[in-house]
């Protein structure tokens with residue numbers, strides 16, 4: 001078995017173990033810490049991140065970058081959001097997940113996202129396809145024939161006015177929008193065809209990298225998130241079914257400049 005396959009199988013089991021820990025802790029936590037006015041961290045975020053860090057460093061000697069405790073990049077690094085959708089987790093909805101990405105020499109090789117409350121396990125290896133609960137999954141290709149729906153994330157890292165301007169542009173372009181509060185799960189829903197796209201004008205790498213691989217392996221298109229320091233600083237993220245590439249490019253170019261699709265994506 002290749003060491004990438006070993007890490008892939010390991011990440012799947014670890015995501016499920018981490019999800020079970022988060023669910024056990026949800027009912028018995030102290031009040032969450034406010035990292036900012038709208039951004040919180042719970043005891044479960046910290047405990048799950050520490051579990052994952054201990055597992056990946058002990059088993060493989062890899063490094064890890066986590067949302068809560070940070071860490072160091074390397075040629076063999078995990079980029080992890082222990083609980084993505086923390087506000088949703090605190091409020092008791094199902095819209096939260098564990099997001100694990102593994103990068104080798106700067107390329108995303110493994111992406112695993114697990115949504116414990118509805119038991120949806122999304123997984124992909126670069127070049128190996130994308131799977132939901134073990135079954136191949138695909139982006140929507142707009143097969144529904146209805147209005148395209150794009151999920152839009154937002155945080156105070158970008159002005160609210162810029163976000164509402166994006167919503168105006170989407171509606172003017174004949175595209176519906178929704179927001180659920182977990183970028184990783186929003187990307188996973190693009191990969192399995194429930195969303196036709198996901199856009200966030202600034203998102204952190206630990207929220208995005210696993211979902212980016214899922215979307216690409218499920219036949220979707222994403223921008224080159226890692227191109228200009230996205231791993232350390234975050235970046236704008238666009239992830240869509242190929243049939244939306246032209247419309248989204250027209251919609252976004254006016255507000256955020258041209259989109260560099262990676263890999264190049266025929267629309």
Ligand code: LIP
Pocket residue numbers: 039040067081083084085086087152153154155181182183184200203207
């Ligand atoms: C969330 C991100 C999402 C953003 C939310 C929130 P967290 O991360 O995944 O993209 O729109 O506001 O920041 O803080 O729940 O891990």
